[in-house]
Amino acid sequence: MKFFSPLWGLAAAATLLLESNPVFAANVHPSQISKKEFEVVPGRYIVEFSGGNVDASSKKLTELLNGKFDDTKVSIVRSWNHSFMRGISLQIDTVKNSKTKSKSNDDDEDLVVESMSTSNDNVLDSVMKALQDEALVANVYPVRIIPRPQLTATPLSSGAKGIDTGLLEPHSMTQVDRVHKELKNKGKGIKVGVIDSGVDYKHEALGGCLGKGCKVAYGYDLVGDDYNAEIPGSTPKPDDDPLDDCGKDSGASGHGTHVSGIIAGKSENFTGVAPEATLGMWRVFGCKGSASNDVIIQAMLDAYEAGVDIISMSLGDSLGWSETADSVVAQRIVESGVPVIIAAGNEGASGAFTAGTPSVGHGPVSVASFDNNYFIAKQFSADGLDGKQIYSPSESSGQIPDGDLALGDKNVDSSSDACKAENVPKEVKGKIGLVRRGSCTFDEKAANLAKAGAIGALVFNAEGDVFTPSTTTAKIPVAGVSNEIGLKLVDLIKGGKTVKATFDHQESTLPVSTGKTVSSFSSVGPSYENDLKPEIAGIGGNVYSTLPRYLGGWGMMSGTSMATPYVSGAVALYLKQAQKDHDLSTKPKFITEQFQHYAYKAPNVNVVGVDSPLAQGAGLIQVYDTLTQNVHITPGAISFNDTANIVRTQKLTIKNNGHSTVSYQISNNVSVAIQPYDQNPYIFSEPATYINDERNAAASIKFNKKTIKLGPGKSATIKFTVTPPTKHNSPDDHIMYGGFIQFKSQNSKHKDLTVPYFGIVGDQRKLPLFMPDSPVVTDENQSKLYDSKDDVFVFDPKNATTVPYFIYGFQTPTAHLKATLYTEKGKALGTVWSADYEIGRNTLSEPYTATIWDGTYKPTIGKFEFPISLQAPKGKYRIGWKALKLLGNPNKSQDWESWTSCIIQVV
Numbered sequence: 001m002k003f004f005s006p007l008w009g010l011a012a013a014a015t016l017l018l019e020s021n022p023v024f025a026a027n028v029h030p031s032q033i034s035k036k037e038f039e040v041v042p043g044r045y046i047v048e049f050s051g052g053n054v055d056a057s058s059k060k061l062t063e064l065l066n067g068k069f070d071d072t073k074v075s076i077v078r079s080w081n082h083s084f085m086r087g088i089s090l091q092i093d094t095v096k097n098s099k100t101k102s103k104s105n106d107d108d109e110d111l112v113v114e115s116m117s118t119s120n121d122n123v124l125d126s127v128m129k130a131l132q133d134e135a136l137v138a139n140v141y142p143v144r145i146i147p148r149p150q151l152t153a154t155p156l157s158s159g160a161k162g163i164d165t166g167l168l169e170p171h172s173m174t175q176v177d178r179v180h181k182e183l184k185n186k187g188k189g190i191k192v193g194v195i196d197s198g199v200d201y202k203h204e205a206l207g208g209c210l211g212k213g214c215k216v217a218y219g220y221d222l223v224g225d226d227y228n229a230e231i232p233g234s235t236p237k238p239d240d241d242p243l244d245d246c247g248k249d250s251g252a253s254g255h256g257t258h259v260s261g262i263i264a265g266k267s268e269n270f271t272g273v274a275p276e277a278t279l280g281m282w283r284v285f286g287c288k289g290s291a292s293n294d295v296i297i298q299a300m301l302d303a304y305e306a307g308v309d310i311i312s313m314s315l316g317d318s319l320g321w322s323e324t325a326d327s328v329v330a331q332r333i334v335e336s337g338v339p340v341i342i343a344a345g346n347e348g349a350s351g352a353f354t355a356g357t358p359s360v361g362h363g364p365v366s367v368a369s370f371d372n373n374y375f376i377a378k379q380f381s382a383d384g385l386d387g388k389q390i391y392s393p394s395e396s397s398g399q400i401p402d403g404d405l406a407l408g409d410k411n412v413d414s415s416s417d418a419c420k421a422e423n424v425p426k427e428v429k430g431k432i433g434l435v436r437r438g439s440c441t442f443d444e445k446a447a448n449l450a451k452a453g454a455i456g457a458l459v460f461n462a463e464g465d466v467f468t469p470s471t472t473t474a475k476i477p478v479a480g481v482s483n484e485i486g487l488k489l490v491d492l493i494k495g496g497k498t499v500k501a502t503f504d505h506q507e508s509t510l511p512v513s514t515g516k517t518v519s520s521f522s523s524v525g526p527s528y529e530n531d532l533k534p535e536i537a538g539i540g541g542n543v544y545s546t547l548p549r550y551l552g553g554w555g556m557m558s559g560t561s562m563a564t565p566y567v568s569g570a571v572a573l574y575l576k577q578a579q580k581d582h583d584l585s586t587k588p589k590f591i592t593e594q595f596q597h598y599a600y601k602a603p604n605v606n607v608v609g610v611d612s613p614l615a616q617g618a619g620l621i622q623v624y625d626t627l628t629q630n631v632h633i634t635p636g637a638i639s640f641n642d643t644a645n646i647v648r649t650q651k652l653t654i655k656n657n658g659h660s661t662v663s664y665q666i667s668n669n670v671s672v673a674i675q676p677y678d679q680n681p682y683i684f685s686e687p688a689t690y691i692n693d694e695r696n697a698a699a700s701i702k703f704n705k706k707t708i709k710l711g712p713g714k715s716a717t718i719k720f721t722v723t724p725p726t727k728h729n730s731p732d733d734h735i736m737y738g739g740f741i742q743f744k745s746q747n748s749k750h751k752d753l754t755v756p757y758f759g760i761v762g763d764q765r766k767l768p769l770f771m772p773d774s775p776v777v778t779d780e781n782q783s784k785l786y787d788s789k790d791d792v793f794v795f796d797p798k799n800a801t802t803v804p805y806f807i808y809g810f811q812t813p814t815a816h817l818k819a820t821l822y823t824e825k826g827k828a829l830g831t832v833w834s835a836d837y838e839i840g841r842n843t844l845s846e847p848y849t850a851t852i853w854d855g856t857y858k859p860t861i862g863k864f865e866f867p868i869s870l871q872a873p874k875g876k877y878r879i880g881w882k883a884l885k886l887l888g889n890p891n892k893s894q895d896w897e898s899w900t901s902c903i904i905q906v907v
Helices: 054-068 120-133 176-182 255-264 293-305 325-335 442-451 483-494 560-578 588-597 623-628
Strands: 016-018 033-035 040-049 072-082 085-094 099-106 109-116 137-146 191-196 216-221 278-283 310-313 340-343 365-371 374-382 389-393 403-407 432-436 456-460 478-481 500-503 508-511 536-541 543-546 554-557 631-634 638-642 649-656 662-670 673-679 682-691 700-703 707-710 715-723 736-745 753-760 776-778 792-795 805-808 817-823 828-835 848-852 856-861 875-884 896-900 903-906
Touching: 040 054, 040 293, 054 072, 054 085, 072 293, 085 137, 085 293, 085 325, 137 293, 137 325, 176 560, 176 623, 191 216, 191 255, 191 293, 191 560, 216 293, 255 278, 255 543, 255 554, 255 560, 278 293, 293 310, 293 325, 310 325, 310 560, 325 340, 340 560, 365 560, 403 483, 432 442, 432 483, 442 456, 442 478, 456 483, 478 483, 536 543, 536 560, 536 588, 543 560, 560 588, 560 623, 588 623, 588 631, 588 753, 631 753, 638 649, 649 707, 662 700, 707 715
Parallel strands: 191 278, 191 310, 216 278, 310 340, 340 365, 365 536, 403 432, 432 456, 456 478, 638 753, 792 903
Antiparallel strands: 016 033, 016 848, 040 085, 040 137, 072 085, 099 109, 374 389, 374 500, 374 508, 389 478, 403 500, 543 554, 631 649, 649 715, 662 707, 662 736, 673 682, 673 736, 700 715, 736 753, 776 805, 805 848, 817 828, 817 875, 828 856, 875 896, 875 903
16 A cells, blocks of 8 residues: 655644745845745545445545544545545544653653644644555545646737737647648547636637537536635535636636637637537636645546546646656546646746656656747837837736836835835836836835836836736736846936837737747656656647636737647547548557657757757657658657666567558667756756767667668567766766657658657766755744754743754655654654655755654654654754655665754753
């Protein structure tokens, strides 16, 4: 049985986040610590039964737990009696503290200790240990929070009218236009189930109705408008209508409506990928906030039972492990014959290992994003700037007027521009205030500028590109520009120039310099278990599609959230074609491989060379070739693993399903490599560093055949052996090499095929787990770092202000973490907290987490742990941590990384 117990839910802890420094420093101010977004729903678990009747098993289990633990209340949130999940979502709440008398041996002294559990989590831990011992339980998973996709829609002031949507539609980049025109295939009758934030099916391009005969024919609202899994006690209010009617001022982005239009939207001047497909919408996000993965599981099961042909999910989190409950259910659905297409994630700025769950599961297709060739934006000109620049107005505050610019803060380009009225200079009166993003809301900035007489606010990003300010109460127009343009304007004004800005009211269609390459935001693989993720790419950067009518009906979004429905629509076209061409298999694995073989391989935008498969998967889908070419290779991708676990020799099977002879030359098309780590300090490179030095980055592959010829219906096996690029680089660099095994056609009638591969130089188990200078003990004010083994931290359990904080970060993920309480002389007393489920790595934007110790522990004798919590008596202690290294064997001591705290003196 697998047991996944969440550290964050079971530790006596308040989970916090340090958002400032990539390496911990003594000058981190308490204001820089904020509460981390919840990762799990406190006290909620998915319990999968090993067999038998679910109702009987759940009744027995709840009776057992309620009877065994009189300080808990156990309730069933959801119950599944399905072949893909036989189990329940279980909520465990503590109702009172437990008081226990027990004996504790501290070296040579016998002490009688009266223990009062000060943490509900300790009670939960005991309950979960009991679950672990029950024969009727197969698996226990924490219920994870799936964050709402953080994408901002850019509505168009003119809607779709007056815009050259022909340039915006990316179908010529993916051959979808040829499928529509030449194959007369628009996906008619194929049912695509979308799991998202609801849909405005009343939109003209989405059919205008819900139900039989409508474009949106199926669906259900599992949550209601107000549901937010991050808020304790937030309860879903389901109904049978998945309509997104949140309203303009709700903060909703229209994510599900945008996704739906990409798949199957159709109007006079807009065509989705499969415009004649039928949609279903299972709403799992309210108007704001996140969802829990037990809701996601319910939606997947409901969609499957509704008879959909494809499930499309533009959601997930950044955890790269494949064994979360929703990943497992998605895998089982795929194994039953229904493709599940899932977004890889938008964490590309954080480097490698950022492809997220559930897309990294075994079976679902993980989708990367390519940029569109064109996008829509408003432009402005300003004295002193060359040419026109892009700006993005707030959706609710109105069109920004033309006018002179003035610095909107006495210390402009600080982190708190215009956050205090007294800092706004009088010179903004009658002008547009120029301020930097940060510290306070855009409404607050606008209010302070308006109070000083400004006629508008132009906000430049703290870093990076153009953005859209979100306002609700601003009384003057607000617009956003890039950091680069903002700083240029600041310099011009400081130099004494009068800078007048003129703002276009209408959008323009503009070329994208990075068109048909991997989007910078697209998450980079591999999975934590070294599987190739993402697997394929769709168009996700600068995508024009439907928005709810309350947002104007049309607009742009960017994300793997957009690439995923694009691929889902392409799979709908494939399944429709398979109804005519019986040589096309409808097995999900075959479909994925077929799209991989014929994908377009993009160049890297930073260095010369083909981009890494860890960024683009097999490449951008080429749908016409996928549907019309008859040669197939399995598997569709190769992982050589790391050097320590290398599978050096592998094989591919190629089969000619066509009616004419084919011949190919076989070669190794090397891609650029990824250097995932900086060396000083040794942390992830964010974003990833790409290199094209052949000596350091290119693997050589020896094939048993260099050419191959196949008659109709014939197949052959190709064996090959890799030699990683280890001669000229250090294993400590952990170079992620890759490329494509290419089958170059010797006949123009037959297209080339490729199979992506990758491997990692070195031993992943040798990667350091903890961020530099962590863990470390401190107090709530961080007045001192107790980083020496000889330091003494004084803790009075009756005084909350003396609680010890453990600040730490994982730069490498771990599958197991345990903290043990020791006497000062090193005798183990018991468990402080543990996590027997997979934990992801921290990033430089969220480098540290903090947890507290409330002074309790669970006593142990050998490997036996007592299901009670004791309060540590007065004395001196240390807390030791053990974390399993990536790909480590838990039975080998050398595969664990350890850390021991300073002395903690309980008084």
